[in-house]
Amino acid sequence: MSALRLSLAQINPTVGDIAGNVALMSAAAQNAAVDGASMVIFPELSLTGYWPGDLLDEADFLARVDAGLAQLAAASRATPGLCWVVGAPTRRAGPGKRLHNSLLVLRDGEVVLSYAKQLLPTYNVFDESRHFAPGPDVARVLRVGGAQVGFLICEDGWNDDGADYAVNPFRRLADAAPDLVVSINASPSNIGKREQRHALFAAASRRHKLPLVYVNQIGGHDQLVYDGASFAVTPEDGVVFEAPRFVAAQVTLQWDGTAFRAGDGAPLAPVAAAGLPVMEFYRRQIVLGLRDYARRCGFKQVVVGSSGGIDSALTLALAAEALRPENVVAVTLPSRFSSSGSVDDSVTLCANLGIKLYTHPIKALVGQYEADFAAAFGEPLHGLALENLQARVRGTVLMAYSNRYGHLLLTTGNKSEISVGYCTLYGDTNGGLGLIGDLYKTEVFELCRHLNAEAGRELIPTAIIDKEPSAELAPDQRDSDSLPPYPVLDTILKVLIEGERLGADERAAVQADYATLAAGPDGPALIARVRRLIARNEYKRRQAPPILRLRGRAFGSGRQMPIAAKYD
Numbered sequence: 001m002s003a004l005r006l007s008l009a010q011i012n013p014t015v016g017d018i019a020g021n022v023a024l025m026s027a028a029a030q031n032a033a034v035d036g037a038s039m040v041i042f043p044e045l046s047l048t049g050y051w052p053g054d055l056l057d058e059a060d061f062l063a064r065v066d067a068g069l070a071q072l073a074a075a076s077r078a079t080p081g082l083c084w085v086v087g088a089p090t091r092r093a094g095p096g097k098r099l100h101n102s103l104l105v106l107r108d109g110e111v112v113l114s115y116a117k118q119l120l121p122t123y124n125v126f127d128e129s130r131h132f133a134p135g136p137d138v139a140r141v142l143r144v145g146g147a148q149v150g151f152l153i154c155e156d157g158w159n160d161d162g163a164d165y166a167v168n169p170f171r172r173l174a175d176a177a178p179d180l181v182v183s184i185n186a187s188p189s190n191i192g193k194r195e196q197r198h199a200l201f202a203a204a205s206r207r208h209k210l211p212l213v214y215v216n217q218i219g220g221h222d223q224l225v226y227d228g229a230s231f232a233v234t235p236e237d238g239v240v241f242e243a244p245r246f247v248a249a250q251v252t253l254q255w256d257g258t259a260f261r262a263g264d265g266a267p268l269a270p271v272a273a274a275g276l277p278v279m280e281f282y283r284r285q286i287v288l289g290l291r292d293y294a295r296r297c298g299f300k301q302v303v304v305g306s307s308g309g310i311d312s313a314l315t316l317a318l319a320a321e322a323l324r325p326e327n328v329v330a331v332t333l334p335s336r337f338s339s340s341g342s343v344d345d346s347v348t349l350c351a352n353l354g355i356k357l358y359t360h361p362i363k364a365l366v367g368q369y370e371a372d373f374a375a376a377f378g379e380p381l382h383g384l385a386l387e388n389l390q391a392r393v394r395g396t397v398l399m400a401y402s403n404r405y406g407h408l409l410l411t412t413g414n415k416s417e418i419s420v421g422y423c424t425l426y427g428d429t430n431g432g433l434g435l436i437g438d439l440y441k442t443e444v445f446e447l448c449r450h451l452n453a454e455a456g457r458e459l460i461p462t463a464i465i466d467k468e469p470s471a472e473l474a475p476d477q478r479d480s481d482s483l484p485p486y487p488v489l490d491t492i493l494k495v496l497i498e499g500e501r502l503g504a505d506e507r508a509a510v511q512a513d514y515a516t517l518a519a520g521p522d523g524p525a526l527i528a529r530v531r532r533l534i535a536r537n538e539y540k541r542r543q544a545p546p547i548l549r550l551r552g553r554a555f556g557s558g559r560q561m562p563i564a565a566k567y568d
């Protein structure tokens, strides 16, 4: 056969923006045509962006989807012979859900193949059965050039891990004996996900002796970030090609019937088995997540309360990288319990990052509240009520900056404190998006050191990294007064919250530490206390802003726990 030219269009569609996505896809198809490709391959649900959610219930939206598909089909006339592999919801008749999650091949104005996704993920962050009916257990194959090409949609490829599943679309497709498989995907990224995809699809390719091209979307979509990292596998050599991660890309590959080559016919460079170092992965995922969230919600600038502590410092550093320093504003809000370092370290931090710092003391505001409450309660405000009042005054002041300047307020909670509720509702939980809410406190320290090392200078002052964590809401307060040391707390949290969803490398180490702890004299009581704190603080997480997902199990849609319940 003559070589098949495949154009992998790793695009960043915006959810709901049918007109914008049609334009994006049409431009990519034009490029592919100019490049002489036979096929341009877009991600799953590329017309709507993934995940459109309950937009799929709206008649208007579905009408726009139909019109968008018609536009794409019409546009395909301008690229004679080119197959456009697109993802879109399509209507179906009969009982059950009204829609399929479909892959359509458009060529010369016609739909020449239609395939409906069979395996609809409805676990963790996925909820596809809410809107889609599964497609029939059939393979779809199309002749393109001299090759028979078979098609799959994302989860369809995940039931081929060697176990004997009743529905296994990969096996069904293999029975139809295509020469090449094309898989379109919307696969959100978390640590270890790239390696998981590689292992799964390389094994399936080997098992069925089928080469495969995998195209993924990129971009930040609310809490989820898609890394792209589209790839190609062969039965003999496993992963032979990988597109860049965390950026949109359009890449041409040639398939000559036995091997993939680069668009210019050159052999492909080897693909590293190991992905990005974990800290670098976190950094890129957060940067893309914030950038797309802000852009899509219409924010140019963000504001963050800068306490001189490590969480706000890391949030500011990541925001400065994502949006550029001139678009990030910090506010220091000293109270009578704030250390001098809280202001001085914020000044150094903001100078290092090149961002503006406002000073807005809250002493007088809190003082006025204290006087009024003392009169109302007949005694001075003290303890938690006073601590939380300060956090709430800060939250209110920060929201005023957000309102006044139109900045998005970023919340700074990390996964350790969000887990156990070590944060004040309507106080430091205020904000529109959390950047580090899926990072344990021990990882917050590590990521700060990584950013400094990568920058080759001190972005986050050592004084901030080295200081003992404190909320500074009471005299001489330390996090360790209320919480176990963070390395201990994080070990317990990782097991209780993520358990089997921890990556294999991390799981072994964490489980060993946990077993040692559990066998110690205070271990069982401490674990029980942490378990109770996690359960009792579900109400706070339900009201908290979305956080960017980084790990296999993040708070948010991937962990749906009851509130008014008894299970601790």
Ligand SMILES: Nc1ncnc2c1ncn2[C@@H]1O[C@H](COP(=O)(O)OP(=O)(O)OC[C@H]2O[C@@H]([n+]3cccc(C(=O)O)c3)[C@H](O)[C@@H]2O)[C@@H](O)[C@H]1O
Residues within 6 Å of the ligand: 384, 387, 388, 391, 417, 421, 422, 423, 424, 425, 426, 427, 428, 470, 471, 473, 479, 482, 539, 563
């Ligand atoms: N199931 C439920 N559904 C709805 N509401 C529920 C509830 N359970 C309690 N509540 C309500 O929640 C309120 C208590 O929550 P909240 O007011 O947030 O306060 P609370 O959780 O009692 O205290 C906040 C804790 O976070 C610490 N903190 C605060 C700020 C920053 C940091 C830091 O270092 O980052 C740490 C602070 O030292 C304290 O230990 C009560 O009014 C209670 O009625």
Ligand SMILES: Nc1ncnc2c1ncn2[C@@H]1O[C@H](COP(=O)(O)OP(=O)(O)OP(=O)(O)O)[C@@H](O)[C@H]1O
Residues within 6 Å of the ligand: 304, 305, 306, 307, 308, 309, 310, 311, 312, 313, 331, 332, 333, 334, 335, 338, 342, 394, 412, 413, 417, 428, 469, 470, 471, 472
């Ligand atoms: N003095 C302050 N000035 C400005 N913002 C503050 C101040 N104190 C607290 N905040 C805001 O409230 C958040 C929670 O702060 P707190 O110091 O109580 O705990 P933390 O979780 O240790 O955070 P950090 O490591 O940023 O200090 C901070 O990240 C910051 O955004």
Ligand SMILES: NC(=O)CC[C@H](N)C(=O)O
Residues within 6 Å of the ligand: 044, 121, 126, 153, 154, 155, 156, 158, 185, 186, 187, 188
């Ligand atoms: N869109 C999908 O079908 C995603 C499910 C798949 N297992 C993934 O995360 O890659």
